[in-house]
Amino acid sequence: MAGDVLSTFRGVHDHGRCTDDALATAEALCAEKGLRLTALRRRVLELVWSRHQPVRAYDLLEDLRAERRRAAPPTVYRALDFLIANRLVHRIESLNAYVGCAGPRNPHVGQFLICRKCSAVAELNDGEIARTVARKARGLGFTVERQTIEIAGLCPQCGGTRAA
Amino acid sequence: MAGDVLSTFRGVHDHGRCTDDALATAEALCAEKGLRLTALRRRVLELVWSRHQPVRAYDLLEDLRAERRRAAPPTVYRALDFLIANRLVHRIESLNAYVGCAGPRNPHVGQFLICRKCSAVAELNDGEIARTVARKARGLGFTVERQTIEIAGLCPQCGGTRAA
DNA sequence: GCTATCATGTTATAGTATAACAACCCACGC
DNA sequence: GCGTGGGTTGTTATACTATAACATGATAGC
Numbered sequence: 001m002a003g004d005v006l007s008t009f010r011g012v013h014d015h016g017r018c019t020d021d022a023l024a025t026a027e028a029l030c031a032e033k034g035l036r037l038t039a040l041r042r043r044v045l046e047l048v049w050s051r052h053q054p055v056r057a058y059d060l061l062e063d064l065r066a067e068r069r070r071a072a073p074p075t076v077y078r079a080l081d082f083l084i085a086n087r088l089v090h091r092i093e094s095l096n097a098y099v100g101c102a103g104p105r106n107p108h109v110g111q112f113l114i115c116r117k118c119s120a121v122a123e124l125n126d127g128e129i130a131r132t133v134a135r136k137a138r139g140l141g142f143t144v145e146r147q148t149i150e151i152a153g154l155c156p157q158c159g160g161t162r163a164a
Numbered sequence: 165m166a167g168d169v170l171s172t173f174r175g176v177h178d179h180g181r182c183t184d185d186a187l188a189t190a191e192a193l194c195a196e197k198g199l200r201l202t203a204l205r206r207r208v209l210e211l212v213w214s215r216h217q218p219v220r221a222y223d224l225l226e227d228l229r230a231e232r233r234r235a236a237p238p239t240v241y242r243a244l245d246f247l248i249a250n251r252l253v254h255r256i257e258s259l260n261a262y263v264g265c266a267g268p269r270n271p272h273v274g275q276f277l278i279c280r281k282c283s284a285v286a287e288l289n290d291g292e293i294a295r296t297v298a299r300k301a302r303g304l305g306f307t308v309e310r311q312t313i314e315i316a317g318l319c320p321q322c323g324g325t326r327a328a
Numbered sequence: 329g330c331t332a333t334c335a336t337g338t339t340a341t342a343g344t345a346t347a348a349c350a351a352c353c354c355a356c357g358c
Numbered sequence: 359g360c361g362t363g364g365g366t367t368g369t370t371a372t373a374c375t376a377t378a379a380c381a382t383g384a385t386a387g388c
Contacts, residue, residue, distance in 0.1 A: 036365080036366080038367090040366085040367075056343085056344085057344070057345080058343070058344075070367085070368060071368095072367095072368075072369065072370085073344085073345070073346080074345090074346075074347090074367085074369085075367070077344090077345065077346075078366080078367080093257040093258045093312070093314070094257045096343085096344065096375095113301055113304065115306075116309065122304070122306070124300065128300070129293075129296050129300060132292060132293050132296050133293055133313070133315060136288065136290050136292070136293060137277055137315050140277065140286065142277045142279075142286070142318070142319055142320065143323060144315055144317045145280065145316050145317040145318070146315070146316040146317065147313075147314075148257070148258050148312070148313070148314040148315070148316070149297070149311075149312070149314075150257070150312040150313075151297060151301050151306070151308055151310070151311055151312070152309050152311075152312070153301070153306055153307045153308045153309040153310065154306065154307040154309070156304070156305030156306065159307060200334080200335080200385090202335070202336090202384095204335085204336075205335095220374085220375085221374095221375070221376080222374070222375075234337060234338080235337095236336095236337070237375085237376070237377080238337080238338085238377075238378090239336070239337080241375090241376065241377075242336075246335095260344095260374085260375065260376095
């Protein structure tokens, strides 16, 4: 097993459905935990999911402004902070961009395959990678708190080799 | 074996010496490859090494300006571009900062342990991690071009567990 | 020396993110 | 109901990060 692929590359799934699912899951999760998924936060989450690509903060801001004229940078950054803190969204460090978290209920670390051609992103949740990294770090006396693993290259559609 | 640790945490080595070594290696490498390690580029590389921490571009700029009044943002960014392209410097994506590459002659991928308390960074060159990541990605049909692996936490001095 | 090329200077601007304080809203206890 | 207290959002300003575009300068090979 290659591990769970929580978000697949473009074309491999029903995108409208995955957005709806993500919102429903977010609603349920926040209800369980007593978190306030306000209209603004919910809408930002929806906008993050609305493209199948990493989205930049100022693109979200532009979208938001179409329907909420008062939106300013802090509006979107604060919503993103909430969503990230509660694992509903991930930040892709190497792109300064954001993607919806594909499995907010799973314990996970944030491993991403990022296609440089079509910008599609797949989120992995591979325990073997996470454990290997953690073991090596521990062996050096380092206490791991957060793993940022971002793999750039070409997705299968854009020139990757066929999967086995 | 935990793999090579190419840059150790604060206090574990002779820092003045490692800076000198890095510069000497850079000189030699550029001479071999016909690259122009100009005074500016050499100085920026030296400034990157001069602290044992990730350095931000505008801190480098401030340092540079003390001795070269005409320095502007492109001055430092262009020098960094050259140094990164030739593997003499790494960019830490999660910090928007730069560190000297500890082993520019080794084939390597850029794996970093980053202490959130003292900001020390250790560069790993762990083949097992790199191979595991590459194998998983390949298994999904993805062609890997670049791995960004940044592990945040606490170094041994700041609260990490003792190394075995 | 000429010239092509690469390097640097210079000005301006694009892109990313946060500080600081004001206003609002809503759940809760009185 | 009525405050009141915390969390959310509005608002303005600014800090931080990076690049575009064009001018000028240095260098190497001919």
